Amino acid sequence: MQVIKSSGALEKFDHKKIYNTIRAAGGSKKLAGSATKEIKKKFKKNVSTEEILKFLLKYLNSEPGVSQRYNLKRAIMALGPSGFPFEKFFARVLEYYGYKTSVGNKLKGKRIIHEVDVVAEKDKKWMIECKYHNEHGTITKLHPALYTYARFLDLESYHFNSPWLVTNTRCSGDAINYAKGVGLRVTSWSFPNKESLQDLIHKKSVFPITILTSVKNEEVNKFYEANLIVAKDLLNISSRELSRRAKIDEKRIIKIIEEVREVCGK
Amino acid sequence: MQVIKSSGALEKFDHKKIYNTIRAAGGSKKLAGSATKEIKKKFKKNVSTEEILKFLLKYLNSEPGVSQRYNLKRAIMALGPSGFPFEKFFARVLEYYGYKTSVGNKLKGKRIIHEVDVVAEKDKKWMIECKYHNEHGTITKLHPALYTYARFLDLESYHFNSPWLVTNTRCSGDAINYAKGVGLRVTSWSFPNKESLQDLIHKKSVFPITILTSVKNEEVNKFYEANLIVAKDLLNISSRELSRRAKIDEKRIIKIIEEVREVCGK
Incomplete structure (x- = not known):
């Protein structure tokens, strides 16, 4: 078969x-x-x-x-289409691992201003490029690895310890080999072993809200507007406060929180 | 207006x-x-x-x-869609300027094999990346400039003097400024002044065969197969030999050559 x-x-x-x-x-x-x-x-x-x-x-x-958790890959594909939420989402995942993060930075290179998706610090200072695809079957090939490294070089004055390429798809062998050669960290959907994107998400149950099957697109957008992108984060806020922030009826919020508990196993 | x-x-x-x-x-x-x-x-x-x-x-x-010559931009857009003919075309343009060229090179970088569109030598040794767009209104932005430079760094052992990015569209200001900073030569549709892609073509009348209005697509493909991409090159070959190589009737070839003379002013 x-x-x-x-x-x-x-x-x-x-x-x-x-x-x-x-x-x-x-x-x-x-x-x-x-x-x-x-x-x-x-x-x-x-x-x-x-x-x-x-x-x-x-x-x-x-x-x-x-x-729901089995469907994680699709939940992340549903974050798009602009790609901006993926950066926000990944930054939030990193925060669960103790990183300090900032998103959407504009940093001055030697000649031009670069948009750096995420800056993350924990022991080291990372310059992160997020390469997001919302079509199934897409691969992140060599080019993003090359330009991430060139950007890192151009931002020398910020003293990043290393560049880091993060993607929600598979990465080509070329991209991974090149990255090894220049010291570019790569996190793809299933690489590296035990620290891949899916591993990072599963280990701490940092699922995106798009993983909740009962939540409709318009509700997802309301959560985005309230700056909520990780399902688990809903558990730290009272249902009344959540209802106010996301502009969703409190009864509905209580239902949603039930699904979050189911998915996060809490 | x-x-x-x-x-x-x-x-x-x-x-x-x-x-x-x-x-x-x-x-x-x-x-x-x-x-x-x-x-x-x-x-x-x-x-x-x-x-x-x-x-x-x-x-x-x-x-x-x-x-025909006024329509040069579209003639180049018609070279596609794969983009490969653009590399071949640009290499041929360079040959008219005394460069030695080779197309479609596979070169070993530190860890991976890179496909280098054109290698060109004249005094200096250039690593050329061709960025071809066949949609009007497209711009070549920062990423190709970044990855061309990173590729150049990875091919250190070949002792290229400089990387060179060539595109048939406009290049963004960011891309040009970045290129200046790292010593990446850029040739875009209208940059740099007097040595832009259109200048290089016009100065020596090195027009692509797609500029000929009487030539149909199927004939263009026949010329490609005979490795002929520059209209002017048809003038150096007898009509009988051309007919044999391109598998086009000799009477028709004579007609085509007339148009080439018109366009090239010979």
């Missing part, structure tokens, strides 16, 4: 990958095992990742929050 | 610019003067660059070759 990826490419069906992703999304071994078995039984011929996902999102519902 | 550019932006009608472009295309002072007067008379309200062009291409026909 082969899987048709969103890029159109065919790939051998890898039940281990699905098993691991369900486990990463907090599903029990039992659930992960039965889900992969079901897929093998249900789909005999080639099948699109889209169809597998549709099946899984229903199937995983039997354990609270697993389905 | 304002002009609606292909980007959608409005710009004050500048009769001097049109006058100068006609002169650069080899039109007489008389023709340039009467054409601009006619435009002012004919168009009273806002008008698109498209409409002005349509009018001019007919009007300029009264002097042989002027109309």
